[in-house]
Structure formats: C-alpha cells, structure tokens
Amino acid sequence: MTAPVTLQFLGASGTVTGSKYLVEAGERRLLVDAGMYQGAKELRLRNREPFPDASTLDLVVVTHAHADHTSYLPALVNQGFSGPIFCTQGTARLAEIVLRDSAYLQELETENAIRGGYSKHAHPEPLYTKADAEWTIELFQTVEFDTDVALGHGVVARWTRAGHILASASVNVTIDGVAVLFSGDLGRESHPVVRHRDTPPGARWVLCESTYGDREHEDPAVAHVAMADAITRTVARGGSVVIPAFAIDRTEAVLHALVALQREGRIPEVPVLVDGPMSMRALDVYRDMPEELAEGVTVEDFLGLRRLEEVRTSRQSRKARDEKGSRIIISSSGMLEGGRVLSWLQKLLPDEKNCVVIVGYQGEGTRGRDIIEGARHVKINGRHVPVRAEIVDENGFSAHAGASELVSWVAALDPRPETVFLVHGEPGSAAALEERIETELGITTVVARHGEKVLLSEPVDEDLEDSEE
Ligand SMILES: [Zn+2]
Structure with missing residues (x-):
C-alpha cells in the first residue's frame, strides 16, 4: 500500500x-x-x-x-x-x-x-x-x-x-x-x-x-504617461529624477520603458544611471540570457539608452552623486527600505526641482508608502530629510x-x-x-x-x- x-x-x-x-x-x-x-x-x-x-x-x-x-x-x-x-x-x-x-x-x-x-x-x-x-x-x-x-x-x-x-x-x-x-x-x-x-x-x-x-491592471492607450511627463517637466526645470526600483526585473522593465520613450522622442536625452550592486548583477543575467527574453525583444531594447551609466561600486556611486546636471537614477530598494537609493534621496528630496517616480507596490509602513501618502519628511540614516521634491506615482508596471x-x-x-x-x-x-x-x-x-x-x-x-x- x-x-x-x-x-x-x-x-x-x-x-x-x-x-x-x-x-x-x-x-x-x-x-x-x-x-x-x-x-x-x-x-x-x-x-x-x-x-x-x-x-x-x-x-x-x-x-x-x-x-x-x-x-x-x-x-x-x-x-x-x-x-x-x-x-x-x-x-x-x-x-x-x-x-x-x-x-x-x-x-x-x-x-x-x-x-x-x-x-x-x-x-x-x-x-x-x-x-x-x-x-x-x-x-x-x-x-x-x-x-x-x-x-x-x-x-x-x-x-x-x-x-x-x-x-x-x-x-x-x-x-x-x-x-x-x-x-x-x-x-x-x-x-x-x-x-x-x-x-x-x-x-x-x-x-x-x-x-x-x-x-485589475489598467492598460492605457499610451504607456507610462505619468513617468514620461514627470521626466520632461523635471529636466526642463533643471532637476533630476529618482526611480526606486526592485533590483530584479523592475529595473529592466523601467529601462525598457525609458528606451521606448526615448525612441518615441517623449523624454529628453539625459544620462540614465543604474546604481546598485544587486541591480547591476541582475542586469548582467538579463543581458546574458537573450533566450529568456520575450519574442521580438533584444538586449538593446532595455540597454540601448544613448547615455546609460552603470554604477557598480560605492566609490562610483559617491562620485556620481557629486556630479551636476539633470539625470535619471534607477536604484534599489524598491520600497526605499535600504540600498543606495537612500543616499540619492538624501541628496535630492530636499530640492523641489527634483522628482521621485514610484513604479512599484509600496508596502504598509515603508518609506515609499510614506512619501506617496504625502509625508513632509522621512528619516534616512538617522536624519529627518524634508520631502520637497515632486512625488509621482506611475502605476503602469506590474x-x-x-x-x-x-x-x-x-x-x-x-x-x-x-x-x-x-x-x-x-x-x-x-x-x-x-x-x-x-x-x-x-x-x-x-x-x-x-x-x-x-x-x-x-x-x-x-x-x-x-x-x-
Ligand atoms: Zn515573485
């Protein structure tokens, strides 16, 4: 039996x-x-x-x-x-x-x-x-x-x-x-x-x-309008855009959207930085396994940005944060609970020229949820950082x-x-x-x-x- x-x-x-x-x-x-x-x-x-x-x-x-x-x-x-x-x-x-x-x-x-x-x-x-x-x-x-x-x-x-x-x-x-x-x-x-x-x-x-x-997810006729408009506005006023993104998959999906927006002429050509060791390692796997990509999608469709910068080490990251000029920064963690995105927020949140585009689910009790709900300041590395940057919710990713x-x-x-x-x-x-x-x-x-x-x-x-x- x-x-x-x-x-x-x-x-x-x-x-x-x-x-x-x-x-x-x-x-x-x-x-x-x-x-x-x-x-x-x-x-x-x-x-x-x-x-x-x-x-x-x-x-x-x-x-x-x-x-x-x-x-x-x-x-x-x-x-x-x-x-x-x-x-x-x-x-x-x-x-x-x-x-x-x-x-x-x-x-x-x-x-x-x-x-x-x-x-x-x-x-x-x-x-x-x-x-x-x-x-x-x-x-x-x-x-x-x-x-x-x-x-x-x-x-x-x-x-x-x-x-x-x-x-x-x-x-x-x-x-x-x-x-x-x-x-x-x-x-x-x-x-x-x-x-x-x-x-x-x-x-x-x-x-x-x-x-x-x-x-249910909405599928608007034109994709990623909120993100595209936020980038255009922010760059026009001389600011930078931070996109907190989960290291695996969301980073690639956001890059893919940015490539499409750039090809369609819907966003200005500014440097795009991917900052984070885990994000970069995951990106390497996506780059190395074209057989796992969707039909018709090539590596160029998410890495083909004209000014893409890959930031791996913390020294490179510090150097990048000191540079001037408008940029788009994709960095983890996705809910602002850790990772290099926090250093970027510490620098960029206090200035109203800048913008944070939220592209993922933000769990209860996370900093990401707090800023979406209009928090006036968030605590990062022991300091209360004022939230003066524009906060935009782009819900076209899932x-x-x-x-x-x-x-x-x-x-x-x-x-x-x-x-x-x-x-x-x-x-x-x-x-x-x-x-x-x-x-x-x-x-x-x-x-x-x-x-x-x-x-x-x-x-x-x-x-x-x-x-x-
Ligand atoms: Zn999963």
Missing part, C-alpha cells in the same frame, strides 16, 4: 511572503519554494521558528528567484538540509545574487544588534551566514523548461514559464501518480522584457497565487497578473482542477479571487490557511486529522 500524499501550507498563506509548501508521501518529503517572510514584525518572527526536520527533506523545488521564494534556502541548509535544489538555469543565476545579498544582510543585522546592544539574546546569531549561502548555491541543479524531469524519490516535475521575472516558472509535481500544480508567481499575459507565460499541464490540485486577486489574468490562467488548465488552493495573497485579495473562481469557473476554491495540511491521494480509512496550528 502506498503512503498517503499530503500537502502542507508552511508559508504565504494569508499573506504574500514566506512561500513554503511541503509535500509528503510516507518518509519522502519535498518542499516547493523556501522563502523568508518580509514586512510586518509578527511575520518576520516566523523566520526564526525552526523548520520541521529540515535534515529529512529529500529535495527542494524552486519556482523563481525572488527572496520571498528562495531566501529561506540557506536557513534549511543551516538546519541540516543537504539535498538537491531544482530550478531553471536563469533562476539559479538570479537566486545566487539574492542569497548572497540576503546572507550579507543577515550578518550585518546581527553585527548591528550586537553593537547596538538591542537584541533580546545574549549572543544574537544570524539566521544563516554567507558560508551557508555558498553551500546552498552548490546544491542547485538546473532543469529545462517544458520537460518532465525525474527528481528521484519517485518525483517527476515539469517547469512551465510563468512570465513573472526572468526564467520564472509554474511547476507541476507528480509523486506516486498524484499531481499538484504550483503556479509560482504569475506574470501578466505579456511581460515587456521576458518570455510570456505559458499554460502548464493541469492537475487535480492547483495552488494559485492571489496577490492581485481583487484588482510583474503580477491582475485578477482576470489569474482567472484566465486557471480556466486554461487541462485537466480542469478539482480544487484550487489560493496562496500568496492578503486575505482580501484571496477572498475576492476565491469568489470569482467559484462563480465564473465553478471550481472548488479554498483560501489556504497557515499550517493547514490537506490529503492529495485517495482517502484510505478515516479522514486525515486536521493538523492546523
């Missing part, structure tokens, strides 16, 4: 970060995605809870490189996991960047806690170290898209493009004949830079992300499918799912999507609850004990 196959939601359930889904069949255990929680403190504290028996995990499957799907991998290794981590080649390359950055931040935070004496622990330790991140990178095994791959332990998986960031995927996992499809993060039906999403083979059980389950694009992804699946579990969404978004899929597609749809375990194979004797926390 084969063991029952179960699925447990260990993260990104009722929230958007910390993706971790555990599939078990008897002694065999595999994890799909291993992200850390970000944002609110009560969520981040969960990163410190030990993973249940990390050393007995057989393997990990990764959908894409974003930190909320990968940055817990070194914590698993730190807790004794030593099996293979399967992902696409582009994901492996981007994840290396993410994991090294994350380990650096873990160590830095711990050093600061020791120095500042503000840790509750006598000897605070990082969740993992740079060495753990290097061990983790050694465990990556890359797979091809659109091919059934035998992962060992009776597991077969297939990666299908998800069109969210470079080389991102939905993954269909089969164990003992039981198939479950993980959407990963789904892109819009088309992405400006990377290959568009495809329809994966369906499965009886489907996990679907629900980030924008309650919202790497996540809107509600109808999530419904259409589910609708296209063959075979049709019996149950859709909604993950990776705030409660309101997930609830709205639940209702839409139920009413429009007539498929049983469940908002996953943290810690909940469900049975995927046929029931044998009695119902599975509810093992919710």
